[in-house]
Amino acid sequence: MWMYDKKLEYPVRVTKPDVQMAKYLMTQYGGPDGELSAAIRYLNQRYTIPTNRAKGLLTDIGTEELAHWEMIGTMIYKLLKGVPPEKIKEAGLGSHYAMHDNALFPSDAAGVPWTAAYIQAHGDPIADLHEDMAAEQKARATYEHLIRLTDDPGLIDSLRFLREREVVHFQRFGEALNYVHEKMERKEYY
Amino acid sequence: MRMDKKQYAALKELMQLNFVMTELRLYLDTHPSDVEALQTYNIVAMRYHKKLMEYQRRYGMIHADAIDHVNPERWSWIDSPWPWEIEYR
Numbered sequence: 001m002w003m004y005d006k007k008l009e010y011p012v013r014v015t016k017p018d019v020q021m022a023k024y025l026m027t028q029y030g031g032p033d034g035e036l037s038a039a040i041r042y043l044n045q046r047y048t049i050p051t052n053r054a055k056g057l058l059t060d061i062g063t064e065e066l067a068h069w070e071m072i073g074t075m076i077y078k079l080l081k082g083v084p085p086e087k088i089k090e091a092g093l094g095s096h097y098a099m100h101d102n103a104l105f106p107s108d109a110a111g112v113p114w115t116a117a118y119i120q121a122h123g124d125p126i127a128d129l130h131e132d133m134a135a136e137q138k139a140r141a142t143y144e145h146l147i148r149l150t151d152d153p154g155l156i157d158s159l160r161f162l163r164e165r166e167v168v169h170f171q172r173f174g175e176a177l178n179y180v181h182e183k184m185e186r187k188e189y190y
Numbered sequence: 191m192r193m194d195k196k197q198y199a200a201l202k203e204l205m206q207l208n209f210v211m212t213e214l215r216l217y218l219d220t221h222p223s224d225v226e227a228l229q230t231y232n233i234v235a236m237r238y239h240k241k242l243m244e245y246q247r248r249y250g251m252i253h254a255d256a257i258d259h260v261n262p263e264r265w266s267w268i269d270s271p272w273p274w275e276i277e278y279r
């Protein structure tokens with residue numbers, strides 16, 4: 001089960017509303033390499049992963065990704081707060097406004113809604129952990145793109161934090177993968 | 191929403207302590223026999239829970255299964271600031 005904590009994992013400072021940046025950030029809210037994909041991918045893979053280390057990691061990183069999803073949601077909420085429809089239309093989010101007003105919706109930066117087709121579960125620890133490591137690198141690269149798209153120092157600070165977390169997650173998944181290999185060599189399973 | 195300085199500093203300290211725990215938790219998942227990391231985790235966790243209790247006693251619940259101390263006639267969970275509405279500084 002999960003219990004909610006009424007706090008963010010890391011502060012989200014937004015200096016001024018910026019519809020264009022909100023649009024770009026949606027890729028991390030509901031895009032293929034976004035935080036929602038990450039959370040669902042890991043929390044869904046954990047049931048059949050064989051080692052306790054990987055079960056722990058998928059549970060804990062999956063949970064942390066939900067906290068990142070909340071940080072991205074907070075960024076978008078703050079960037080769109082109080083912005084009138086004309087400004088939203090000008091910045092290319094007119095079709096988002098037509099369907100959602102200033103509300104959030106899990107879609108990518110081009111408005112394509114989130115789909116489970118972004119994630120996989122093979123029940124094979126080698127395949128699954130490799131997918132997870134690739135996902136972390138893709139998210140890291142996406143954060144680098146996003147950092148280059150804004151000059152808001154507060155936003156850059158939060159995006160740097162999220163980028164750094166992807167690097168740590170990649171490292172930990174790599175360690176879990178090595179441990180699976182060790183176990184296989186010792187013929188503890190397969 | 192703009193929090194008063196003292197409350198914001200206390201919340202920030204909770205966020206920092208809890209983040210150290212998140213980082214150590216992931217490390218310990220793949221290094222479960224690292225005694226030094228385990229001890230550090232426990233020291234930080236004790237400090238976090240102490241600070242969390244103090245914070246919630248004064249400002250209301252932020253953990254969903256906390257004891258609600260603030261006002262016997264009012265459920266504080268809905269009144270304490272929502273994370274996306276706080277003006278972080």
Ligand SMILES: [Fe+2]
Pocket residue numbers: 038065136139165166169
């Ligand atoms: Fe991640």
